[in-house]
Amino acid sequence: MADLNLKSHRLEFKSALYLESGRILEPFEIVYETYGKLNEHKSNAVLVCHALSGSHHAAGKHEGDRKPGWWDGLIGPGKAIDTDRFFVICTNTIGSCFGSTGPTSPMFPRMEPYRLKFPVVTIKDMVKAQRLLLDRLGIEQLHGVIGGSMGGMQALHFAVDFPGLARHNIALAATHATSPWVVAFNKISIEAIINDPAFEGGQYDIEAIKEAGLKGGGVGRMAGHIGFLSPESMMRKFGRDYVAQDGLFDLFGKFQVERYLEYNGYNFPKWFDPLTLIYIAKAINIYDLSRGHDCLESALKRVSTPLHLFGFKRDLLFLPEEMESIAHAMAAIGKESLCHYHLVESDYGHDAFLVEIDRFSDTIADILRKDFDG
Amino acid sequence: MADLNLKSHRLEFKSALYLESGRILEPFEIVYETYGKLNEHKSNAVLVCHALSGSHHAAGKHEGDRKPGWWDGLIGPGKAIDTDRFFVICTNTIGSCFGSTGPTSPMFPRMEPYRLKFPVVTIKDMVKAQRLLLDRLGIEQLHGVIGGSMGGMQALHFAVDFPGLARHNIALAATHATSPWVVAFNKISIEAIINDPAFEGGQYDIEAIKEAGLKGGGVGRMAGHIGFLSPESMMRKFGRDYVAQDGLFDLFGKFQVERYLEYNGYNFPKWFDPLTLIYIAKAINIYDLSRGHDCLESALKRVSTPLHLFGFKRDLLFLPEEMESIAHAMAAIGKESLCHYHLVESDYGHDAFLVEIDRFSDTIADILRKDFDG
Numbered sequence: 001m002a003d004l005n006l007k008s009h010r011l012e013f014k015s016a017l018y019l020e021s022g023r024i025l026e027p028f029e030i031v032y033e034t035y036g037k038l039n040e041h042k043s044n045a046v047l048v049c050h051a052l053s054g055s056h057h058a059a060g061k062h063e064g065d066r067k068p069g070w071w072d073g074l075i076g077p078g079k080a081i082d083t084d085r086f087f088v089i090c091t092n093t094i095g096s097c098f099g100s101t102g103p104t105s106p107m108f109p110r111m112e113p114y115r116l117k118f119p120v121v122t123i124k125d126m127v128k129a130q131r132l133l134l135d136r137l138g139i140e141q142l143h144g145v146i147g148g149s150m151g152g153m154q155a156l157h158f159a160v161d162f163p164g165l166a167r168h169n170i171a172l173a174a175t176h177a178t179s180p181w182v183v184a185f186n187k188i189s190i191e192a193i194i195n196d197p198a199f200e201g202g203q204y205d206i207e208a209i210k211e212a213g214l215k216g217g218g219v220g221r222m223a224g225h226i227g228f229l230s231p232e233s234m235m236r237k238f239g240r241d242y243v244a245q246d247g248l249f250d251l252f253g254k255f256q257v258e259r260y261l262e263y264n265g266y267n268f269p270k271w272f273d274p275l276t277l278i279y280i281a282k283a284i285n286i287y288d289l290s291r292g293h294d295c296l297e298s299a300l301k302r303v304s305t306p307l308h309l310f311g312f313k314r315d316l317l318f319l320p321e322e323m324e325s326i327a328h329a330m331a332a333i334g335k336e337s338l339c340h341y342h343l344v345e346s347d348y349g350h351d352a353f354l355v356e357i358d359r360f361s362d363t364i365a366d367i368l369r370k371d372f373d374g
Numbered sequence: 375m376a377d378l379n380l381k382s383h384r385l386e387f388k389s390a391l392y393l394e395s396g397r398i399l400e401p402f403e404i405v406y407e408t409y410g411k412l413n414e415h416k417s418n419a420v421l422v423c424h425a426l427s428g429s430h431h432a433a434g435k436h437e438g439d440r441k442p443g444w445w446d447g448l449i450g451p452g453k454a455i456d457t458d459r460f461f462v463i464c465t466n467t468i469g470s471c472f473g474s475t476g477p478t479s480p481m482f483p484r485m486e487p488y489r490l491k492f493p494v495v496t497i498k499d500m501v502k503a504q505r506l507l508l509d510r511l512g513i514e515q516l517h518g519v520i521g522g523s524m525g526g527m528q529a530l531h532f533a534v535d536f537p538g539l540a541r542h543n544i545a546l547a548a549t550h551a552t553s554p555w556v557v558a559f560n561k562i563s564i565e566a567i568i569n570d571p572a573f574e575g576g577q578y579d580i581e582a583i584k585e586a587g588l589k590g591g592g593v594g595r596m597a598g599h600i601g602f603l604s605p606e607s608m609m610r611k612f613g614r615d616y617v618a619q620d621g622l623f624d625l626f627g628k629f630q631v632e633r634y635l636e637y638n639g640y641n642f643p644k645w646f647d648p649l650t651l652i653y654i655a656k657a658i659n660i661y662d663l664s665r666g667h668d669c670l671e672s673a674l675k676r677v678s679t680p681l682h683l684f685g686f687k688r689d690l691l692f693l694p695e696e697m698e699s700i701a702h703a704m705a706a707i708g709k710e711s712l713c714h715y716h717l718v719e720s721d722y723g724h725d726a727f728l729v730e731i732d733r734f735s736d737t738i739a740d741i742l743r744k745d746f747d748g
Contacts, residue, residue: 021623120623180612180631181605187632188562188596191639195589197571215569222562223597231555231693238554240662248660249395249494251652255659257554258561265565278625285629286622288614316690319605 001077002084006060007034010099011136017094017129020291023119027108030133031099032056032091035075036083038139045139046081046368047130047166048090049147049154051354052224052280053272055098058090059083073357080357080365085372086143093154094129095121095283097276104206104273115275116202123150123287127157131165141165144368148172148310148353149318150280153287156307156326160289163304168367172310172360173353175322176296176329177288182317185227186281189220193274202275210270217269217277222261224268230314230349296329303330307339308367310360314347340367375451376458380434381408384473385510391468391503394665397493401482404507405473406430406465409449410457412513419513420455420742421504421540422464423521423528425728426598426654427646429472432464433457447731454731454739459746460517467528468503469495469657471650478580478647489649490576497524497661501531505539515539518742522546522684522727523692524654527661530681530700534663537678542741546684546734547727549696550670550703551662556691559601560655563594567648576649584644591643591651596635598642604688604723670703677704681713682741684734688721714741 009032016026033056038045048058048071059075061068075081075088092100095118103118134142145158145166152174159169175182193199196216204214229237238257246253254262293299309327311320320343330339344360346352352359383406390400407430412419422432422445433449435442449455449462466474469492477492508516519532519540526548533543549556567573570590578588603611612631620627628636667673683701685694694717704713718734720726726733 023623116625120625177614179605180608180614180629181600181603183629183631184596184600184608184635187635188593188600191589191596191636192566192593195593196569215565219562219566219569219593222558222565223600226555226558226562226597229555231553231690234554234558240551240554249397251490251494251656255554255557257557261558261561262565282625316605 002036004035004060004076004083005037006062009034011133013132017125017132019119019125020122021120025094025101025119025121028094028101028129029099029105030091030094030101030129032089032133033058033069035059035088036086038087042139043141043143044086044372045134045142046086046088047134047142047145047158048075048081048088049130049145049151050090050093051147051149051151052284053268054151055096056090056092056100057098059088070354071357074361074364080361081146081368082365086368091130091133093126095126095276095279097273100129102273103275103279113206118275118279120282120286121279122283123153124157124161124291126283127154127161130154131162141167143372144168144170146170146172146364149174149350150284153284153289156289159303159305159307160299163302167305167371168308169303169305170308170310170364170367171323173312173315173318173323173350175318176326177290178284178286179319179322182227183285185223185317186285188223189217190278190281192216192220193278199274204274206273209274213266214269214274215266217274218262218266220277221268222265225261225264227317228349228351230316230347232314232347233349296326297333300326300329300335301333303335303338305338309339309341310344310353310363311341312344312346312348312350312352315350315352317350376410378409378434378450378457379411380436383408385507387506391499391506393493393499394496395494399468399475399493399495402468402475402503403473403479404465404468404475404503406463406507407432407443409433409462410460412461416513417515417517418460418746419508419516420460420462421508421516421519421532422449422455422462423504423519423525424464424467425521425523425525426658427642428525429470430464430466430474431472433462444728445731448735448738454735455520455742456739460742465504465507467500469500469650469653471647474503477649477653487580492649492653494656494660495653496657497527498531498535498665500657501528501535504528505536515541517746518542518544520544520546520738521548523548523724524658527658527663530663533677533679533681534673537676541679541745542682543677543679544682544684544738544741545697547686547689547692547724549692550700551664552658552660553693553696556601557659559597559691560659562597563591564652564655566590566594567652573648578648580647583648587640588643588648589640591648592636592640594651595642596639599635599638601691602723602725604690604721606688606721607723670700671707674700674703674709675707677709677712679712683713683715684718684727684737685715686718686720686722686724686726689724689726691724
């Protein structure tokens with residue numbers, strides 16, 4: 001087995017990215033990582049798309065890292081997305097805060113951060129930008145595109161917006177149009193951020209927040225953590241255990257689950273920019289695969305290569321029924337042979353696509369290997 | 375049919391209420407409402423217990439009210455809790471903010487509000503206080519005690535702490551011990567409140583907040599509203615409708631569900647005191663029916679009159695499985711004949727016990743009428 005061959009890249013685009021809103025992003029940059037090697041015919045590329053707080057760092061470790069990339073269990077030599085066979089690309093989506101152009105990037109020509117002058121970007125825009133990157137890399141066809149949650153939305157958009165670009169379109173724990181339930185969770189994050197006086201209407205010191213955090217952003221993230229889990233997985237993880245030194249009748253004494261939420265909540269704004277959170281939440285909120293088409297079925301009519309849909313049984317953010325309804329729509333237009341719906345047995349909750357990889361990795365491996373002769 | 379005979383009352387207790395924490399409340403007051411008439415033998419009383427943000431105003435309207443009490447669909451002449459037969463009592467729990475002694479009440483002897491000096495009260499304490507009220511009213515036995523959510527926890531405590539006091543103990547949408555999932559939702563409320571600078575460490579102007587609200591309390595309540603509903607009921611209620619005048623690509627343009635959350639969230643602290651919310655959330659968080667007993671089964675051994683448990687199918691806060699587990703525990707100690715578990719078909723979510731009354735009111739009516747000869 002070869003090693004992971006992790007490489008980091010940055011590409012500048014001098015041309016404009018025309019956004020769904022009618023606005024443009026010009027110039028713009030995309031940072032991305034690659035794993036494995038591109039073959040001679042450039043036919044072995046697999047594009048991996050990240051979720052809300054994810055980044056282009058999907059696998060392996062950089063020097064000094066404690067933890068590997070967010071889908072390290074799935075990507076690597078001999079793993080389901082096998083870097084001995086495939087050349088894996090993961091970009092940071094535009095609008096995010098890990099290096100690709102987003103709200104904290106310098107705005108041409110004054111080179112001050114965009115902040116609230118950044119245009120609203122959509123999942124469709126994120127996919128369009130990735131398509132431009134593939135063009136620059138000379139990759140005309142992908143062997144596969146895959147992602148979970150917001151990454152799954154991107155995989156679905158690839159299938160509809162660029163039919164046939166990927167031989168396999170694999171979407172996990174996503175939907176075809178964001179439900180009000182998810183919008184409600186995002187609402188808590190957005191309101192908690194903008195209410196925090198330290199947000200300063202978006203004019204906060206971007207570097208200082210990385211040290212100090214932003215309490216509102218922390219509270220919003222706590223809501224996120226509820227959405228990522230399920231009642232069952234929270235019970236397994238924390239039970240009703242109390243923090244040992246706290247008294248049960250102390251008003252602010254804590255359960256373990258509260259300590260977990262505090263820790264993960266309040267640290268979040270230190271590594272994920274709050275303005276960016278508002279933009280990414282907006283992109284998720286207004287995501288609708290059928291926008292610009294008469295209906296979902298008419299959008300799906302464009303799909304020309306297999307669509308693989310994974311729903312997770314106790315995902316309370318993106319219900320498995322929502323993924324299944326895409327399969328029903330495909331069947332309704334006579335494309336059932338192009339669509340494969342998998343229900344993953346799990347009571348972990350939404351984050352199962354990140355945490356319980358062994359429950360679906362063999363299926364992913366089979367999908368990617370079947371008609372690959374690279 | 376007689377009319378509702380709604381009456382408001384206030385009772386002062388000069389004696390101490392000994393709390394589970396070891397602290398005392400002295401003096402204390404209980405406000406309550408009654409509906410119907412107490413019969414000669416004082417044998418027709420039904421005690422109704424309210425939930426987190428509920429009050430003693432359970433049925434009917436006071437002059438000028440737009441909306442009736444919170445369980446008006448269930449309580450009244452000819453209704454399931456039939457005020458033509460029963461004398462219905464609903465108290466405001468101690469620790470709440472609608473007139474019974476709580477964190478905003480004057481603290482003897484200086485008569486300034488308790489605020490954070492108020493002792494932690496528990497569900498057991500709330501029940502104990504109600505028991506003292508019944509004593510004062512000369513009611514030795516209740517025909518029934520009933521409540522949903524935190525009210526259901528109270529009904530369960532009545533069955534365990536005062537066996538036989540009620541001929542029927544009816545708990546809806548509750549549990550025997552609060553899950554980390556619920557603690558997590560409450561955590562958002564608590565953190566959002568205490569982070570708000572206008573909370574002033576609990577020293578805010580209590581009357582001014584009723585006008586101005588408290589943004590943090592509003593954000594916390596938004597999390598509450600997620601917990602009260604389900605993905606399905608949110609979809610039915612709001613769909614993906616956008617507020618008409620907002621542009622889809624405006625960063626702060628709103629979906630209908632967002633407008634709903636803003637309205638109900640930010641209004642909440644105007645009618646429900648934020649300090650009180652912290653105390654009531656605490657009481658719910660540390661609720662455990664088996665505290666002071668070896669285990670749940672040993673607590674339930676005390677139950678001597680029928681326990682009627684109602685779980686709601688898509689209640690995501692208090693899972694129907696949690697209610698069912700109480701029935702399993704009753705069976706394990708040979709008390710299955712005293713326990714009746716009902717699964718209510720509903721996908722509304724937790725608030726079904728308030729909103730979808732017609733799905734369970736006939737069953738409640740049957741329970742209360744069966745062996746009532748008053």
